[in-house]
Amino acid sequence: MKRFFPTVFVICFIGYIDALNVIPEPLKDDFFAIYRKAAVTSREIQAAPVTPSNITFYLFTKDDPNKYVRINKDDLQRVSPYKNSKFAFLIHGWTGDREATWYTEIKDNLLKKGYAVIEVDWKEPANEFYYISSINTYDVAKIITDLILELHQRQGVPLKNILPIGHSLGGHIVGFIGQKIYEHTDQKLPRIVALDPAGPLFDVRPADKRLNNTSADVVHVVHTDGGTFGYKDVIGTIDFFVNGGSSQPGCKRVDLADLKTITEPLSCDHRRAPFLFAEALAFPHEYVAQKCDSWDDFKENKCQNGEKVAMGDLNSRSHGKFYLKTGKDRPFFKIEEEEEKKEAEKEVEKIVEKGTDKAQDGRNNRPSEENKAKGPLQVIKDKTRQIIG
Ligand SMILES: [Ca+2]
Numbered sequence: 001m002k003r004f005f006p007t008v009f010v011i012c013f014i015g016y017i018d019a020l021n022v023i024p025e026p027l028k029d030d031f032f033a034i035y036r037k038a039a040v041t042s043r044e045i046q047a048a049p050v051t052p053s054n055i056t057f058y059l060f061t062k063d064d065p066n067k068y069v070r071i072n073k074d075d076l077q078r079v080s081p082y083k084n085s086k087f088a089f090l091i092h093g094w095t096g097d098r099e100a101t102w103y104t105e106i107k108d109n110l111l112k113k114g115y116a117v118i119e120v121d122w123k124e125p126a127n128e129f130y131y132i133s134s135i136n137t138y139d140v141a142k143i144i145t146d147l148i149l150e151l152h153q154r155q156g157v158p159l160k161n162i163l164p165i166g167h168s169l170g171g172h173i174v175g176f177i178g179q180k181i182y183e184h185t186d187q188k189l190p191r192i193v194a195l196d197p198a199g200p201l202f203d204v205r206p207a208d209k210r211l212n213n214t215s216a217d218v219v220h221v222v223h224t225d226g227g228t229f230g231y232k233d234v235i236g237t238i239d240f241f242v243n244g245g246s247s248q249p250g251c252k253r254v255d256l257a258d259l260k261t262i263t264e265p266l267s268c269d270h271r272r273a274p275f276l277f278a279e280a281l282a283f284p285h286e287y288v289a290q291k292c293d294s295w296d297d298f299k300e301n302k303c304q305n306g307e308k309v310a311m312g313d314l315n316s317r318s319h320g321k322f323y324l325k326t327g328k329d330r331p332f333f334k335i336e337e338e339e340e341k342k343e344a345e346k347e348v349e350k351i352v353e354k355g356t357d358k359a360q361d362g363r364n365n366r367p368s369e370e371n372k373a374k375g376p377l378q379v380i381k382d383k384t385r386q387i388i389g
Pocket of ligand 1: 225269
């Protein structure tokens with residue numbers, strides 16, 4: 001089963017990308033409508049509707065970080081002693097369940113900050129074909145919202161104490177929760193956190209049918225796999241693009257045209273997001289991001305004097321695009337000197353190659369043997385000397 005889902009996903013995903021490439025921009029909404037209709041029809045055949053029995057809530061409190069009690073909207077007595085706490089909801093993505101390894105890490109960090117944590121398990125609706133699970137997010141959000149409203153209205157938990165955090169499809173579920181809370185109460189949640197919110201099928205939806213920057217007062221987004229499994233563009237009020245937001249160091253690259261690379265872990269960039277966020281909660285000073293217009297500007301140190309925000313700061317009210325770099329191994333905030341040097345050399349090599357291309361008038365795209373022997377830094381120095389004379 002574990003192998004079956006990635007394979008099916010790749011096939012669906014290639015089909016989806018192919019379809020999107022040939023569809024003119026103005027028709028994409030129609031395409032989505034048709035796709036959705038097809039998916040709903042398929043759901044009638046293949047999948048049962050989402051009901052409260054499909055979703056399980058596990059409450060953890062600071063009294064014992066390793067012990068949970070199961071709660072549901074009709075049985076919230078166990079919550080009463082904690083009604084003055086903040087409540088974080090953790091919501092996994094496609095093919096996930098409560099065993100999602102990031103749950104434990106984020107839960108433990110939030111318990112230390114005084115939160116009560118509710119781990120949400122929606123595994124049945126999440127383990128359908130991707131397009132069905134993506135549609136199920138709406139009903140899953142409705143059921144989670146019902147529980148939040150009970151907490152608020154019956155147990156007196158203020159809405160300002162509710163913090164939904166979701167990964168991938170869970171990133172859109174938190175958006176729908178925020179929208180539904182607003183519909184019911186006329187109040188917005190103060191913050192929702194979307195960790196690499198899903199891209200496929202959501203990038204063609206109109207804003208009100210996905211997570212968007214009005215879903216809560218602060219829509220806190222971390223991007224790690226934009227353009228593949230993650231949503232590529234700005235989608236929140238504050239968007240963190242880690243390492244540029246689409247490729248993470250230490251993840252093997254997947255070339256959809258090369259079958260050999262597909263057997264490598266497919267979703268490494270995408271799965272990185274919750275672990276980065278867990279570290280950012282525990283080590284806020286190691287995850288300071290810089291406001292900047294683009295990754296290129298950030299890499300070229302053009303934004304150094306601008307605003308800075310810690311990615312794990314749950315009180316920040318800043319807006320905009322923020323960039324930061326991380327390393328390839330745990331803890332991810334540690335960037336090995338060797339990695340940084342390689343990265344810098346790659347950049348220099350690119351510049352040299354561009355220069356060499358021009359110098360050789362397109363005859364040869366590679367640096368000459370002589371330049372290779374010199375090393376990129378020496379080549380740049382020599383070129384500078386030539387230009388300055
Ligand atoms: Ca990627």
